Amino acid sequence: AQTVTQSQPEMSVQEAETVTLSCTYDTSENNYYLFWYKQPPSRQMILVIRQEAYKQQNATENRFSVNFQKAAKSFSLKISDSQLGDTAMYFCAFMGTLSMDSNYQLIWGAGTKLIIKP
């Protein structure tokens, strides 16, 4: 069974600093998708960035980028020039392509609470 592990329950950095959130996963599949979602106090889950496993190039979205290490099954999120509005829970999620035969289920990590301090 696939699992997703986020080993950092909480992190805190000063505004404008760079922060990296870690995520590891376990799967026997070769092709899959990985996601980082942000959940601010409003509870609204927002997609931050996604990575397709067959693409070697790391995905980037403005200040957000990932370090995808397929062999190590690692998918970390780097937030550059952090802003107060980045304060939220961050969840790493996995979707295997085999699951597309059934329910396209996302497997979620437990989340990392990120606090950006002024």
Next chain:
Amino acid sequence: GAGVSQSPSNKVTEKGKDVELRCDPISGHTALYWYRQRLGQGLEFLIYFQGNSAPDKSGLPSDRFSAERTGESVSTLTIQRTQQEDSAVYLCASSRVSGGLNEQFFGPGTRLTVL
């Protein structure tokens, strides 16, 4: 706006009562998902609807949980004889079609508290 909406935003109920949670997906989205999020934890998959296909109910934790969806519109999640361990945020998401490349858009959730 045109996002996923859920109602009620918060629900407090007494143990043993039934509750019904509602999700309005984005118009045109054929796939709809229900998740449960316990305090301080990630999301647990509950049920998935795709168009007129039979729903995938593999994540429902007990027979007290059920969900319906009419066509590609509103979905309701019903919890019968609520227990304190049912207290959680229930999130609904929809996507245009199923698939990893198709982003799941989430609603704001319903916070259920069972006393």
